[in-house]
Amino acid sequence: MSELSIVMLGAPGAGKGTQAVRIAEAHGIPHISTGEMLRSAIAAGSELGQKAKEIVESGALVPDELIVEVIRERLSQPDASGGFVLDGFPRTIGQVEALDLLLVELARPLEVVLELELEQETAVERMLGRAAEQGRADDTPEVIKNRFEVYRRQTEPLSNYYRSKGILVVIDSSPSMDEVFAEIERVLDGVA
Numbered sequence: 357m358s359e360l361s362i363v364m365l366g367a368p369g370a371g372k373g374t375q376a377v378r379i380a381e382a383h384g385i386p387h388i389s390t391g392e393m394l395r396s397a398i399a400a401g402s403e404l405g406q407k408a409k410e411i412v413e414s415g416a417l418v419p420d421e422l423i424v425e426v427i428r429e430r431l432s433q434p435d436a437s438g439g440f441v442l443d444g445f446p447r448t449i450g451q452v453e454a455l456d457l458l459l460v461e462l463a464r465p466l467e468v469v470l471e472l473e474l475e476q477e478t479a480v481e482r483m484l485g486r487a488a489e490q491g492r493a494d495d496t497p498e499v500i501k502n503r504f505e506v507y508r509r510q511t512e513p514l515s516n517y518y519r520s521k522g523i524l525v526v527i528d529s530s531p532s533m534d535e536v537f538a539e540i541e542r543v544l545d546g547v548a
């Protein structure tokens with residue numbers, strides 16, 4: 357099986373998590389979600405969780421140093437040596453720079469960055485649906501609004517960086533989950 361290192365980009369509610377899980381399953385690579393790692397640290401009450409709780413619940417970003425350490429540790433695990441799909445990281449230019457260095461150290465360059473594109477209105481509807489199902493503390497209308505602002509300011513610029521490196525592929529996330537996944541698989545066939 358060809359090795360794949362993938363970054364998922366996209367606004368809140370664009371479907372990164374859903375698609376990342378399916379990519380991970382289909383390609384036998386770990387799905388690495390910093391949001392999930394933070395939520396379980398918060399649930400466990402660990403030191404990381406205590407530092408992150410209020411920030412995550414407000415929709416802001418935890419400090420780069422904190423999350424870069426989490427990712428450094430996770431990417432150094434043996435199951436990540438044959439590739440991975442990163443979901444929710446990087447989210448700032450500082451994190452991009454840290455990831456670039458880390459991937460050089462690990463000799464594991466990114467093959468592709470998939471940016472899922474979805475109108476905000478549709479994304480918000482999907483997120484409020486998810487809130488009803490999963491009870492995420494940061495899926496309230498107020499916090500969702502803040503997460504979009506944070507995304508625009510801090511994360512959206514990342515797509516230009518990856519575009520300039522020639523590895524960005526933008527995917528329309530408005531069709532059904534299955535159709536979006538089929539499109540992603542077509543793209544991955546092309547890079548593998």
Ligand code: AMP
Nearest residue numbers: 390391412415416417418423444445447
């Ligand atoms: P997510 O599940 O990816 O939407 O992440 C949920 C929340 O976790 C975000 O709103 C942030 O508060 C925090 N978080 C997740 N990933 C990062 C990251 N790479 N940098 C900073 N904060 C993050």
